[in-house]
Amino acid sequence: MARTSGWNTTAAIVTGAACALAGAALAGYLLSGRRPKKRTKIIEMMDELQKENVHIRDPERVEKLLCQLIQDGKSKLQIITDFDMTLSRFSINGKRCATCHNVLENSSLVPESKKQILDELRDTYYPIEINAKMTIEEKIPFMMEWYTKGTGVLVECGLKQSDLSLAVKESNARMRDGCDWQFHTLHEHSVPMLIFSAGIGDILEEIIKQHSQMYANMRVVSNYMDFNHDGMLVGFKGDLVHTYNKNEGALRNSDYFTTLKERRNIILMGDSMGDLRMADGVPNMQHILKIGFLNDNIEERLEKYKEAYDIVLVSDDTMDVPNAIMKKIL
Ligand code: TMP
Numbered sequence: 483m484a485r486t487s488g489w490n491t492t493a494a495i496v497t498g499a500a501c502a503l504a505g506a507a508l509a510g511y512l513l514s515g516r517r518p519k520k521r522t523k524i525i526e527m528m529d530e531l532q533k534e535n536v537h538i539r540d541p542e543r544v545e546k547l548l549c550q551l552i553q554d555g556k557s558k559l560q561i562i563t564d565f566d567m568t569l570s571r572f573s574i575n576g577k578r579c580a581t582c583h584n585v586l587e588n589s590s591l592v593p594e595s596k597k598q599i600l601d602e603l604r605d606t607y608y609p610i611e612i613n614a615k616m617t618i619e620e621k622i623p624f625m626m627e628w629y630t631k632g633t634g635v636l637v638e639c640g641l642k643q644s645d646l647s648l649a650v651k652e653s654n655a656r657m658r659d660g661c662d663w664q665f666h667t668l669h670e671h672s673v674p675m676l677i678f679s680a681g682i683g684d685i686l687e688e689i690i691k692q693h694s695q696m697y698a699n700m701r702v703v704s705n706y707m708d709f710n711h712d713g714m715l716v717g718f719k720g721d722l723v724h725t726y727n728k729n730e731g732a733l734r735n736s737d738y739f740t741t742l743k744e745r746r747n748i749i750l751m752g753d754s755m756g757d758l759r760m761a762d763g764v765p766n767m768q769h770i771l772k773i774g775f776l777n778d779n780i781e782e783r784l785e786k787y788k789e790a791y792d793i794v795l796v797s798d799d800t801m802d803v804p805n806a807i808m809k810k811i812l
Pocket residue numbers: 564565566567581582583584600603604611628629632633678679680681724725
């Protein structure tokens with residue numbers, strides 16, 4: 483099977499044949515009861531999926547999904563992804579990396595008194611965001627509170643648009659390893675990528691620009707800052723996007739998904755249970771492969787993540803698995 487660049491129709495046909503072969507081998511295995519000697523399934527042949535930190539609850543389903551995505555090819559594909567702790571790294575050398583919000587909270591732009599309030603807010607609400615026992619519905623009012631209070635405090639800080647770039651430069655916000663390849667390759671193959679983030683759009687774009695590259699096939703839906711004529715932050719534009727309302731509001735009245743209606747296959751990437759709802763607005767969706775990054779509170783959440791995401795990547799600061807899958811499709 484071709485593994486290098488230059489993925490094209492031939493590669494899709496070859497891989498499609500591999501899917502059929504895998505199906506035949508599986509049937510043979512079921513009939514004979516003997517274990518096949520060779521690895522014939524796509525998920526068995528991909529080294530990236532054999533690692534210990536990769537959890538797949540239903541391998542048959544993932545195999546089928548991969549076959550379908552590969553057979554349909556890049557013209558039917560779109561990517562929908564979260565930003566903080568999905569495209570961006572959770573940690574580097576054992577130290578937590580900044581989210582979009584943290585970039586500002588930790589910068590010299592925010593006075594100490596306000597930092598203290600933001601820290602207290604995070605200490606109160608982040609444990610709720612990742613709580614394994616609460617339902618999404620129970621969490622929503624707390625997330626609304628966190629985001630409303632947090633953005634309110636930022637507005638009180640007198641932040642200037644011209645300072646954002648330096649704040650990002652001084653932060654330890656980083657992209658996951660492999661984002662460069664992914665962004666460049668998706669652009670090359672004209673596969674659209676929606677970045678759906680409860681972070682701060684202006685900061686998110688600056689992080690991508692400084693540590694990778696923004697391309698024309700990328701669209702960001704997030705909380706964008708509203709600046710006055712003097713470039714001072716006066717508020718946030720539009721409806722608030724928080725971790726658990728990604729299924730409503732922001733994309734409800736947009737034509738983004740309708741213009742992509744022929745792209746019925748989705749690869750969704752996220753790190754929160756709220757991210758699973760990011761593709762709710764896609765009309766006529768056919769196949770969706772959900773890849774979840776589980777970064778924190780791992781033991782408590784692994785089972786739930788395995789039920790919700792097709793592939794769960796535990797403490798993985800790379801894009802190795804999504805990239806390996808994309809390589810097969812493109
Ligand atoms: P995401 O949807 O791109 O992952 O962005 C949301 C993340 O931002 C979520 O994990 C919570 C985090 N966050 C902070 O770190 N500080 C804050 O003040 C707020 C409101 C959110």
